[in-house]
Amino acid sequence: MQIDIITIFPEYFESPLKVGLLGKALQKGLLEINLVNLRDFCQDKHRVVDDEPFGGGEGMVFKPEPLYRAITSLKQKSKSPWVVYLSPQGEVLNQKIAEELSQKQHLILICGRYEGIDERIKETLIDQEVSIGDYVVFGGEVASLVLIECIARLIPGVVGKKDSVEKESFSSGLLKYPCYTRPRDFMGLKVPEVLLSGNHAAIEVYRRQKSLELTLKKRPHLLRQTLLSQEDLNFLAN
Numbered sequence: 001m002q003i004d005i006i007t008i009f010p011e012y013f014e015s016p017l018k019v020g021l022l023g024k025a026l027q028k029g030l031l032e033i034n035l036v037n038l039r040d041f042c043q044d045k046h047r048v049v050d051d052e053p054f055g056g057g058e059g060m061v062f063k064p065e066p067l068y069r070a071i072t073s074l075k076q077k078s079k080s081p082w083v084v085y086l087s088p089q090g091e092v093l094n095q096k097i098a099e100e101l102s103q104k105q106h107l108i109l110i111c112g113r114y115e116g117i118d119e120r121i122k123e124t125l126i127d128q129e130v131s132i133g134d135y136v137v138f139g140g141e142v143a144s145l146v147l148i149e150c151i152a153r154l155i156p157g158v159v160g161k162k163d164s165v166e167k168e169s170f171s172s173g174l175l176k177y178p179c180y181t182r183p184r185d186f187m188g189l190k191v192p193e194v195l196l197s198g199n200h201a202a203i204e205v206y207r208r209q210k211s212l213e214l215t216l217k218k219r220p221h222l223l224r225q226t227l228l229s230q231e232d233l234n235f236l237a238n
């Protein structure tokens with residue numbers, strides 16, 4: 001997968017793209033990220049990307065021309081580019097959206113700043129608006145990073161054990177069961193006996209039930225969207 005990020009702050013991404021599993025994935029070439037400075041697509045001496053909003057009001061707006069040039073030139077790089085504008089007004093990101101986007105070959109992410117981008121770019125060149133939640137941050141860079149981390153985890157080979165992605169919260173539709181590690185007794189708090197029993201079938205049942213319990217407590221709406229077995233339903237009914 002190839003991801004182009006259009007931003008006025010390419011330096012924002014320097015460290016995040018070097019560290020952890022994302023850094024390793026980039027080194028291994030499992031995905032490719034290309035930082036594109038929007039100012040490189042300005043044709044004026046001062047490389048101005050923004051202007052005042054028509055009709056007055058607060059802040060500045062990204063002008064259409066540099067964005068138009070940047071997006072159209074990047075779209076030519078592949079047969080099936082998919083252009084995403086990170087925006088508080090977009091569909092709120094969830095695992096399903098991340099899964100869909102992880103299937104794309106070429107993503108072009110647009111990071112807004114100030115009051116956002118000229119509406120005509122949204123109408124003509126943007127395939128999808130994605131939000132990281134119902135709140136407003138300074139710019140689309142942090143939102144792009146959130147999106148990239150969600151997507152990268154789903155690319156085969158990025159996360160070591162396939163299981164660790166499949167069994168995560170949301171992948172099965174439920175929240176993940178609680179995890180414990182050594183010591184067995186931490187300040188009098190003991191690891192549940194079943195996890196020390198070596199009985200894998202019993203461990204599976206315990207974990208499924210804990211997932212159901214946690215989901216019911218913390219994200220009950222997920223249960224309505226998840227395929228539950230008769231055993232699950234019996235457990236929840238008690």
Ligand code: SAM
Binds near residue numbers: 086089130
């Ligand atoms: N004036 C805009 C509004 O009220 O909808 C908010 C602009 S915001 C200050 C500047 C940029 O940050 C946006 O263009 C967008 O790229 C990004 N941004 C802010 N909040 C976001 C969110 N929740 N999800 C994704 N991007 C966001």
